[in-house]
Amino acid sequence: MPAPDHLQPMLQVMPEKPGVYQYYDQAGKLLYVGKAKSLKKRVSSYFTKDQHESGKTYVLVRKIHDIKYIVVDTELDALLLENNLIKKYQPPYNIRLKDDKTYPWICITNERFPRVFPTRKLIQDGSQYFGPYASVKVMHTVLELVRKVYKLRTCRLALTEANINANKFRVCLEYHIGNCKGPCEGLQQEAEYNGYMREIRDIIRGNISVVTRMLREEMNTHVVSMAFEKAQEVKEKLEALEKYQGKSTVVNSSISNVDVFTIASEEKAAYVNFFKVIDGAIVQGHTLEMKKRLDETDSELLELAIVELRERFQSNATEIVVPFEPELKMPGVEYTVPQRGDKKKLLELSERNVEYYRKDKERQDSLVDPERHTKRILQTMMKDLRLTEEPRHIECFDNSNFHGEYAVSAMTVFKDAKPSKKDYRHFNVKTVEGPDDFATMEEVIFRRYKRVQEENLEMPQLIVIDGGKGQLGAAMTSLEKLGLHGKVAVIGIAKRLEEIYYPNDPIPLYLDKKSETLRIIQQIRDEAHRFGITHHRNKRSKGTIKTELVEIKGISETTAAKLLTEFRSVKVIKEKSEEELAAVVGPAKAKLVAEYFAGK
Numbered sequence: 001m002p003a004p005d006h007l008q009p010m011l012q013v014m015p016e017k018p019g020v021y022q023y024y025d026q027a028g029k030l031l032y033v034g035k036a037k038s039l040k041k042r043v044s045s046y047f048t049k050d051q052h053e054s055g056k057t058y059v060l061v062r063k064i065h066d067i068k069y070i071v072v073d074t075e076l077d078a079l080l081l082e083n084n085l086i087k088k089y090q091p092p093y094n095i096r097l098k099d100d101k102t103y104p105w106i107c108i109t110n111e112r113f114p115r116v117f118p119t120r121k122l123i124q125d126g127s128q129y130f131g132p133y134a135s136v137k138v139m140h141t142v143l144e145l146v147r148k149v150y151k152l153r154t155c156r157l158a159l160t161e162a163n164i165n166a167n168k169f170r171v172c173l174e175y176h177i178g179n180c181k182g183p184c185e186g187l188q189q190e191a192e193y194n195g196y197m198r199e200i201r202d203i204i205r206g207n208i209s210v211v212t213r214m215l216r217e218e219m220n221t222h223v224v225s226m227a228f229e230k231a232q233e234v235k236e237k238l239e240a241l242e243k244y245q246g247k248s249t250v251v252n253s254s255i256s257n258v259d260v261f262t263i264a265s266e267e268k269a270a271y272v273n274f275f276k277v278i279d280g281a282i283v284q285g286h287t288l289e290m291k292k293r294l295d296e297t298d299s300e301l302l303e304l305a306i307v308e309l310r311e312r313f314q315s316n317a318t319e320i321v322v323p324f325e326p327e328l329k330m331p332g333v334e335y336t337v338p339q340r341g342d343k344k345k346l347l348e349l350s351e352r353n354v355e356y357y358r359k360d361k362e363r364q365d366s367l368v369d370p371e372r373h374t375k376r377i378l379q380t381m382m383k384d385l386r387l388t389e390e391p392r393h394i395e396c397f398d399n400s401n402f403h404g405e406y407a408v409s410a411m412t413v414f415k416d417a418k419p420s421k422k423d424y425r426h427f428n429v430k431t432v433e434g435p436d437d438f439a440t441m442e443e444v445i446f447r448r449y450k451r452v453q454e455e456n457l458e459m460p461q462l463i464v465i466d467g468g469k470g471q472l473g474a475a476m477t478s479l480e481k482l483g484l485h486g487k488v489a490v491i492g493i494a495k496r497l498e499e500i501y502y503p504n505d506p507i508p509l510y511l512d513k514k515s516e517t518l519r520i521i522q523q524i525r526d527e528a529h530r531f532g533i534t535h536h537r538n539k540r541s542k543g544t545i546k547t548e549l550v551e552i553k554g555i556s557e558t559t560a561a562k563l564l565t566e567f568r569s570v571k572v573i574k575e576k577s578e579e580e581l582a583a584v585v586g587p588a589k590a591k592l593v594a595e596y597f598a599g600k
Contacts, residue, residue: 016038016040018037018074019077020036022091023064023066028066033091034083043069072349081282083377104118106130108130111158112159113188114197115156119126126129150200150237151181162473164184169185170183171185199214219235257277260276262322263301263305265298271287271288271361272290274286287357288305289361298324306326319334319335319336321332321335321338322347323347353547375390380517384515385489387461391460397448398466398529398531408427409427410424411427411444411528414523427443429443438473445475446482463491464493466493466525468499469492481564494508498511554589555592
């Protein structure tokens with residue numbers, strides 16, 4: 001079933017990144033939340049199948065009126081985010097989990113000799129929770145690593161100092177098989193155990209290097225003191241840590257109720273991305289587009305968006321993570337501009353999403369309304385190049401010659417920021433002898449615009465000269481003779497640093513190397529160079545025929561062309577016998593050619 005016309009541009013520009021997509025009906029009701037390894041491929045698949053296996057899927061696709069998505073780092077993150085959104089909004093087309101279980105966390109209990117175990121319930125008793133883990137396998141990999149490296153208790157005994165001193169407990173099987181050091185009978189000191197817990201927290205967060213550095217120091221100490229058995233034990237821990245590759249994607253649940261805002265701004269619009277984070281998980285994502293009316297600053301726009309989005313989504317978060325601190329102060333709310341850590345990662349994720357949204361909006365505009373896209377580019381060029389009108393018609397000139405011979409010039413034309421190849425022109429230089437680029441430019445510009453005047457042709461809004469101040473000055477000399485000085489904008493672009501020169505201004509303009517304006521000027525300049533070189537080569541080839549073959553008395557251009565077609569080059573023709581030449585052009589003309597080259 002093909003997608004509706006208004007969704008086609010969105011499907012074309014959707015990123016091939018992991019993320020979560022959301023389908024909405026015409027009334028704005030959320031129908032379905034799904035995860036994808038590639039958003040573009042997954043979402044497009046709904047509209048490329050002629051038939052769906054499920055009748056409900058067919059009905060769902062028919063109801064889709066709008067699509068929103070959130071880009072994340074990995075497929076596991078997409079799975080996690082999908083779960084959070086489904087639990088929060090319960091869309092009608094999503095699967096319901098009967099036991100209503102959520103993804104697991106790793107818990108470090110708040111007690112003497114803390115326990116480390118997986119759980120699906122977060123109890124506010126002071127315990128620490130790390131996760132959630134979208135993959136149970138990943139979580140168990142972390143737990144297996146912890147249990148392999150550290151000997152921790154697994155029992156639920158209340159190991160208070162009083163209970164241990166009263167000898168209320170006896171060591172269990174875990175102690176006897178070497179998985180526990182027996183803190184229940186006071187066989188392990190609390191300080192040693194708490195040292196283990198500090199290292200375990202670093203491992204769960206992914207700070208493996210901190211732990212390995214400490215273990216190497218401990219191993220070296222044991223070696224120096226000849227405690228080789230203890231050194232071997234530490235070495236085994238190090239080896240286990242080194243085999244554990246990468247950092248599991250986890251979010252500390254201490255980020256309990258935070259709003260994240262980032263902004264991407266351009267000339268006429270700004271885009272603000274909003275994430276709502278609860279218990280370390282993103283439960284809401286939205287990008288707000290704001291049309292600029294005046295020269296509002298990013299700070300002013302961000303303040304307006306924060307107030308609007310917090311009211312719209314009824315947020316009561318007391319902490320707002322932002323890329324810079326706005327001037328707006330709100331009672332009971334603190335701004336955070338993170339430099340590192342989990343909040344910095346959340347900020348970077350929000351920044352990537354707002355950039356995706358902005359770029360997708362730009363691409364959709366170019367597909368839905370090409371004229372609007374063209375208008376934006378031309379307006380940008382007009383501003384960047386300090387023009388008085390949009391450069392809808394641009395003409396560019398470039399010269400080519402070979403040691404002063406076969407001088408030609410090429411003119412390429414862009415209309416509405418695109419090549420208009422039917423308007424390209426070649427010029428064979430008539431009045432200039434020798435390698436004189438300035439005189440060549442002067443002649444070509446004069447001939448071109450004298451004809452424009454005589455035939456009442458369309459004048460361009462911008463003339464681009466390939467070259468620096470010298471070529472630009474030569475072009476202006478001709479325009480002044482024609483009375484066109486000041487009536488059309490003229491610029492020169494120098495190849496070395498891509499600087500832009502203006503008439504009577506010794507200081508060049510340097511455009512941003514990534515700007516659309518410079519890209520278009522480079523493109524029309526490169527087109528002129530390519531177009532001119534092609535014509536120049538053709539002319540040189542014809543010149544070679546004329547000097548080497550056509551000048552032989554009795555040999556016409558047709559005969560020369562036959563010989564070159566057969567033997568490919570004059571050099572080969574020189575080496576051929578008279579009989580071989582006669583097989584192509586006959587004995588009489590073969591004799592003329594053979595005698596000519598024999599005489600040379």
